[in-house]
Amino acid sequence: MLTFEAPKELNLKVLNFLYDDEELKFRFLTDLCGAHFPDLKEKELAVVYHLHNLVDNVRIRFKVFANINKPDVYTATGLFSSANWMERETYDFYGINFVGHPNLKRILNVDEMDYFPMRKQYPLEDQTRVDKDDEMFGRGGTIGYGTEKTDHGTIVESEKHNVGQDIV
Amino acid sequence: MSEQHIKLPEGSIEKTTTTLNLGPTHPATHGVMQNILELDGERIVSTEQTIGYIHRAFEKIAERRPLYQITPLTDRLNYCSSPLNNMGWHLTCEKLLGVKTPKRVDYLRVIIMELARISDHLICNSIVGVDSGAYTGFLYVMQYRELIYEIYEEVCGSRLTTNIGRIGGFERNFNDIAFQKLQKFLDEYPRVLKEFENLFTRNRIFMDRTIGVGAISADRAMNYGFTGPNLRAAGVDYDVRVTSPYSSYEDFQFDIPVGTTGDCYDRFLVRNQEMWESLKIIEQAFRKVQEFKGADAEVYHADVPEYYLPEKEDVYTKMEALIWHFKIIMGEIDMPAGEVYNSVEGGNGELGFYFISDGGRTPYRLHFRRPCFIYYQAFEELTKGSMLSDAIIVMSSLNLIAGEMDA
Numbered sequence: 001m002l003t004f005e006a007p008k009e010l011n012l013k014v015l016n017f018l019y020d021d022e023e024l025k026f027r028f029l030t031d032l033c034g035a036h037f038p039d040l041k042e043k044e045l046a047v048v049y050h051l052h053n054l055v056d057n058v059r060i061r062f063k064v065f066a067n068i069n070k071p072d073v074y075t076a077t078g079l080f081s082s083a084n085w086m087e088r089e090t091y092d093f094y095g096i097n098f099v100g101h102p103n104l105k106r107i108l109n110v111d112e113m114d115y116f117p118m119r120k121q122y123p124l125e126d127q128t129r130v131d132k133d134d135e136m137f138g139r140g141g142t143i144g145y146g147t148e149k150t151d152h153g154t155i156v157e158s159e160k161h162n163v164g165q166d167i168v
Numbered sequence: 169m170s171e172q173h174i175k176l177p178e179g180s181i182e183k184t185t186t187t188l189n190l191g192p193t194h195p196a197t198h199g200v201m202q203n204i205l206e207l208d209g210e211r212i213v214s215t216e217q218t219i220g221y222i223h224r225a226f227e228k229i230a231e232r233r234p235l236y237q238i239t240p241l242t243d244r245l246n247y248c249s250s251p252l253n254n255m256g257w258h259l260t261c262e263k264l265l266g267v268k269t270p271k272r273v274d275y276l277r278v279i280i281m282e283l284a285r286i287s288d289h290l291i292c293n294s295i296v297g298v299d300s301g302a303y304t305g306f307l308y309v310m311q312y313r314e315l316i317y318e319i320y321e322e323v324c325g326s327r328l329t330t331n332i333g334r335i336g337g338f339e340r341n342f343n344d345i346a347f348q349k350l351q352k353f354l355d356e357y358p359r360v361l362k363e364f365e366n367l368f369t370r371n372r373i374f375m376d377r378t379i380g381v382g383a384i385s386a387d388r389a390m391n392y393g394f395t396g397p398n399l400r401a402a403g404v405d406y407d408v409r410v411t412s413p414y415s416s417y418e419d420f421q422f423d424i425p426v427g428t429t430g431d432c433y434d435r436f437l438v439r440n441q442e443m444w445e446s447l448k449i450i451e452q453a454f455r456k457v458q459e460f461k462g463a464d465a466e467v468y469h470a471d472v473p474e475y476y477l478p479e480k481e482d483v484y485t486k487m488e489a490l491i492w493h494f495k496i497i498m499g500e501i502d503m504p505a506g507e508v509y510n511s512v513e514g515g516n517g518e519l520g521f522y523f524i525s526d527g528g529r530t531p532y533r534l535h536f537r538r539p540c541f542i543y544y545q546a547f548e549e550l551t552k553g554s555m556l557s558d559a560i561i562v563m564s565s566l567n568l569i570a571g572e573m574d575a
Contacts, residue, residue, distance in 0.1 A: 054406055
């Protein structure tokens with residue numbers, strides 16, 4: 001599948017062009033989702049659009065990247081009604097702020113949640129457990145998030161009280 | 169309920185409309201989802217949907233699980249047709265890993281997938297009947313869903329959340345009982361489906377309740393991201409099985425039924441017709457499977473020792489097999505890095521898997537494109553201005569599965 005990226009300021013222009021162009025006709029938004037790449041500095045968060053030209057049966061993938069400290073991306077709801085909930089879901093999980101979205105609030109998680117759970121700094125399991133040290137199987141030890149040790153346990157444990165303060 | 173959860177319009181004490189809370193647990197939602205309806209008498213002024221009551225964070229969980237441990241998660245998306253989800257997931261893995269499956273495996277998969285589609289459409293259509301006051305059809309066809317579940321049981325050992333198949337094929341070959349039951353199904357089901365259609369298709373009450381209810385134009389349906397029978401009922405002949413064939417669907421002859429108005433009646437008819445088409449596909453696949461003779465008839469998985477568990481007998485007697493068994497079970501095998509999007513035609517539309525791999529043992533990111541989640545947004549547009557009782561029919565004829573919506 002053809003994959004390309006564009007500066008996030010241009011996402012609407014690109015989507016509009018792909019939609020309107022007489023030959024491209026990418027008028028079906030198959031999927032919209034987010035992703036988090038902590039190692040890509042200044043472009044940690046990604047929004048991935050999957051578009052489909054139903055006439056010629058061609059699919060493309062289109063990505064924009066945003067800085068995690070200012071994750072503003074224009075909404076595609078004006079073009080695709082289906083983007084509404086998919087953007088809400090992306091906001092819910094990754095905290096991407098879709099500028100111009102009619103109703104940008106959490107959709108699957110509770111409204112009271114004060115962090116964005118799919119970001120990579122939130123490990124799935126409690127890494128501080130001591131009864132489950134399975135370093136041999138790649139789940140503990142020195143690999144992965146929340147495994148680096150500090151004086152007060154793992155990094156994740158020491159960061160626990162910070163959760164939600166600097167990201168919301 | 170606190171104000172935090174339900175936001176009433178300003179000055180709601182004096183408002184002339186009634187707020188009705190349909191869900192989260194209501195017999196008509198057939199799942200855990202909430203509709204807050206604003207009613208003027210019995211007419212719907214506006215609706216607001218709240219979902220997420222059974223959100224289980226599958227996408228997050230999947231980021232720490234090796235491939236085989238994700239299959240049971242996909243079971244729980246659309247639990248009316250879990251084999252479709254399982255196959256979709258295995259096909260996605262195969263696409264990433266570059267596994268090519270033998271023809272016989274493809275045909276066996278097609279049989280299972282089409283059975284799953286029938287059981288999914290069967291539930292949906294008979295529930296439309298239940299919600300419009302005709303309970304008989306539902307009880308009548310349930311016997312045949314049971315037969316489908318028995319076939320699953322012979323193949324994989326479980327019924328509802330099947331966890332069926334492996335990367336590269338099936339965990340075991342279909343046994344004789346499975347084929348006998350399949351033959352029984354093919355013999356008996358057409359008569360039952362015909363009778364089911366007779367009960368509903370030209371039934372005056374049913375037609376009055378569904379024709380023109382919850383209609384949507386093809387344009388709007390596409391804009392709302394409709395796929396599957398709901399999109400086809402609006403007149404767009406988009407079917408993943410045809411546009412991007414997987415699992416050798418190109419070897420089969422079948423039609424894509426389409427509707428015209430996209431209302432509940434058309435959705436019902438399209439689903440019914442799809443069951444006939446699925447039967448046609450199963451018959452063809454069954455015949456093709458029977459053409460394999462001798463050693464070919466024993467093929468039920470691709471030769472991918474890195475991802476397919478070795479025979480139990482070998483595990484207990486051969487060191488090499490034991491090592492591979494251990495590595496696969498513990499999920500110690502790295503995947504190639506890359507990203508794939510793969511979709512299958514699920515029970516209610518295009519079920520997509522967007523899989524980013526960083527070369528590790530678990531997905532870096534896995535996103536499920538759940539058709540229900542995307543088209544449920546259109547509920548307000550479908551029901552605005554219609555009666556409360558229509559909203560119930562629209563809900564069931566869209567085939568909303570809470571498990572799939574909330575992932």
